[in-house]
Amino acid sequence: MKKDITTTEEQWQQTLTPEQFYVLRQKGTERPFTGEYNDLFEKGSYHCAGCNQKLFNSDTKFDSHCGWPSFDKAIKGSVEYIRDTTHGMIRTEVVCSNCHGHLGHVFPDGPQETTGERYCMNSISLKFEQEK
Numbered sequence: 001m002k003k004d005i006t007t008t009e010e011q012w013q014q015t016l017t018p019e020q021f022y023v024l025r026q027k028g029t030e031r032p033f034t035g036e037y038n039d040l041f042e043k044g045s046y047h048c049a050g051c052n053q054k055l056f057n058s059d060t061k062f063d064s065h066c067g068w069p070s071f072d073k074a075i076k077g078s079v080e081y082i083r084d085t086t087h088g089m090i091r092t093e094v095v096c097s098n099c100h101g102h103l104g105h106v107f108p109d110g111p112q113e114t115t116g117e118r119y120c121m122n123s124i125s126l127k128f129e130q131e132k
Contacts, residue, residue, distance in 0.1 A: 023122045024101035032067025035123025043131040051099035071119040072110045
């Protein structure tokens, strides 16, 4: 199910759960340690819950102990980066490059032996597809 930027907010409200709409479309954040994928470490891939675009491979996921699923690398071209100066901070927001749904933020405090980045994502913004 691909969505593009012509999808209206009303259409998103009909497609997404209220919690997904809050995070994906209104840039909300789920509470830490509550998301279904925080402690999941099975083989597979993570997709955008809004449009199903593939975003992360499970081999890039790591336990950051921050309360949200964390990855050290996104699939090339799957996400876009937006400067976020809300809440008195300077951060980098991560959105799906297809539907522009809010996924989370990326920080420079990830594993140094890989990329050094920590993609801190909201579970509710993701769908997991187990490897077969």
